[in-house]
Amino acid sequence: MSEQNRVLIFDTTLRDGEQAPGASMNEKEKLEIAYALERLGVDIIEAGFPVISEGDFNSVQSVAKHIKGSIVCGLARSMKADIDAAAEALAAARKKRIHVFLATSKIHMRFKLKKTQEEILKMAVDAVKYARKKVEDIEFSPEDASRTEREFLYRILEEVIKAGATTVNIPDTVGYSVPAEYAQLIGDIKNHVPNIHKAVISVHCHDDLGVSVANSLAAIKNGARQVECTINGIGERAGNASMEEIVMALKTRSDFFGCTTGIHTQEICRISRLVSKCTGFVVAPNKAIVGHNAFRHEAGIHQDGILKERSTYEIMRPEDVGFMGTGLVLGKHSGRHAFKDRLKMLGIELKDKGLDEAFDRFKRVADKKKQVYDEDLIVIVEDELKAFQKTWNLVSLIFQSGTNIKPDVRVVLKSKGETYEKSSSGDGPVDACYKAIDAVTKVKGELLDYSIQSVTQGKDAMGEVTVKVKFKDRNIIARGTSTDILEASAKAYINAVNKLLSQQADGKS
Ligand code: KIV
Numbered sequence: 141m142s143e144q145n146r147v148l149i150f151d152t153t154l155r156d157g158e159q160a161p162g163a164s165m166n167e168k169e170k171l172e173i174a175y176a177l178e179r180l181g182v183d184i185i186e187a188g189f190p191v192i193s194e195g196d197f198n199s200v201q202s203v204a205k206h207i208k209g210s211i212v213c214g215l216a217r218s219m220k221a222d223i224d225a226a227a228e229a230l231a232a233a234r235k236k237r238i239h240v241f242l243a244t245s246k247i248h249m250r251f252k253l254k255k256t257q258e259e260i261l262k263m264a265v266d267a268v269k270y271a272r273k274k275v276e277d278i279e280f281s282p283e284d285a286s287r288t289e290r291e292f293l294y295r296i297l298e299e300v301i302k303a304g305a306t307t308v309n310i311p312d313t314v315g316y317s318v319p320a321e322y323a324q325l326i327g328d329i330k331n332h333v334p335n336i337h338k339a340v341i342s343v344h345c346h347d348d349l350g351v352s353v354a355n356s357l358a359a360i361k362n363g364a365r366q367v368e369c370t371i372n373g374i375g376e377r378a379g380n381a382s383m384e385e386i387v388m389a390l391k392t393r394s395d396f397f398g399c400t401t402g403i404h405t406q407e408i409c410r411i412s413r414l415v416s417k418c419t420g421f422v423v424a425p426n427k428a429i430v431g432h433n434a435f436r437h438e439a440g441i442h443q444d445g446i447l448k449e450r451s452t453y454e455i456m457r458p459e460d461v462g463f464m465g466t467g468l469v470l471g472k473h474s475g476r477h478a479f480k481d482r483l484k485m486l487g488i489e490l491k492d493k494g495l496d497e498a499f500d501r502f503k504r505v506a507d508k509k510k511q512v513y514d515e516d517l518i519v520i521v522e523d524e525l526k527a528f529q530k531t532w533n534l535v536s537l538i539f540q541s542g543t544n545i546k547p548d549v550r551v552v553l554k555s556k557g558e559t560y561e562k563s564s565s566g567d568g569p570v571d572a573c574y575k576a577i578d579a580v581t582k583v584k585g586e587l588l589d590y591s592i593q594s595v596t597q598g599k600d601a602m603g604e605v606t607v608k609v610k611f612k613d614r615n616i617i618a619r620g621t622s623t624d625i626l627e628a629s630a631k632a633y634i635n636a637v638n639k640l641l642s643q644q645a646d647g648k649s
């Protein structure tokens with residue numbers, strides 16, 4: 141397939157994705173995701189909005205320093221201070237891009253910016269020229285492009301390309317457009333902007349009407365050659381277009397689109413899981429491509445068809461997106477070697493102490509749970525891969541509860557070789573447990589959100605608890621897993637405390 145039909149994948153999980161309410165990630169988590177995006181084969185990683193906070197600046201800087209395979213991009217408003225901050229944060233990047241944006245729709249210009257078209261045009265051109273002096277690769281986004289007056293949109297695109305923009309992005313900022321209309325917009329831009337061939341046309345769609353992926357695909361069909369998207373579709377409000385859905389649609393329907401991407405699709409499920417872990421956003425079971433049920437056939441007729449010929453009901457192979465089967469792989473008699481080998485097959489390499497601790501955990505799980513599936517293994521080792529210091533560790537907990545008994549929990553925690561224990565009663569076992577943990581760690585948290593999901597099926601399945609905890613001015617999302625749900629709840633809460641202490645030690649605001 142020719143270069144012309146290669147669609148560039150611009151991932152904005154770390155920028156627009158992080159704008160999803162409650163999705164904030166720390167610097168280490170962002171770097172871990174950036175490495176995974178690089179492995180996935182993403183062309184451009186939008187790592188953040190450097191001027192917005194010290195934390196964002198540092199994250200972009202750290203991604204810029206470590207990522208070599210993908211272009212690292214920083215967002216900037218059309219202001220010198222923003223562009224300076226982006227250029228500084230990106231200084232160490234091997235391949236870098238500054239993404240400058242400015243709203244162009246009547247509504248935004250009048251109410252938000254209080255500026256005329258001429259003023260906006262000048263600001264955009266000046267900003268692109270200024271950014272171009274610092275970095276060669278410049279993207280310009282006329283924010284709310286889909287609601288921008290056409291003639292003005294064509295004019296501003298022509299002028300920013302003249303000023304040096306190498307990519308022009310057409311955001312459907314408020315998720316207002318629909319596929320045929322958005323595709324038409326891209327076609328019209330191609331026909332009305334005289335120098336459009338000098339820039340790559342990019343698309344950026346939000347999911348307010350649930351059509352962000354459809355809009356992106358329609359635009360690609362009509363000539364867009366960069367698509368902005370996020371893992372699991374996370375992002376502002378209803379989210380951004382989901383990368384895995386766009387990539388797999390282009391791959392599965394290459395007969396229709398005639399386009400390719402550079403994505404190594406076998407990495408998709410792994411990164412989906414990582415982003416879910418870091419943000420605490422659970423992936424819906426029916427989510428296309430990466431949901432728990434995405435490749436499960438329940439109806440007898442379907443199962444029968446699949447057994448006779450997979451293509452009767454399967455349009456993609458689960459292994460092409462790295463979807464884990466639930467075949468029995470390990471049990472309590474499995475040794476360290478088998479454990480290590482299986483992890484390697486899942487793309488996880490643990491060494492020395494990390495491997496020892498994960499193996500111990502596996503043995504404890506295998507003692508309680510006869511069948512250990514790949515999904516179980518992933519959550520077992522995740523504890524060893526955590527991007528934060530484990531200041532506190534759970535040693536044990538004992539609890540007493542019943543229909544007419546006030547719950548009482550005793551927890552034993554370990555920190556720096558010392559053990560500490562406390563008991564507490566509460567409204568329920570989880571409340572009592574969290575109060576006892578607060579008493580040991582002397583860090584008081586308020587539980588804002590709590591959810592539990594089973595990792596696999598069956599009564600002995602591991603439970604995965606996700607908590608959102610408020611500590612003074614900071615909300616932290618964390619997870620814990622165990623075959624015992626109170627233990628999983630305790631681990632999730634302790635992980636939240638550890639994440640907080642880790643961020644404080646790193647000096648994060
Ligand atoms: O949705 C939007 O318009 C954006 C821009 C900054 C590209 O995220």
Ligand code: ZN
Pocket residue numbers: 156311313344346376
């Ligand atoms: Zn956006």
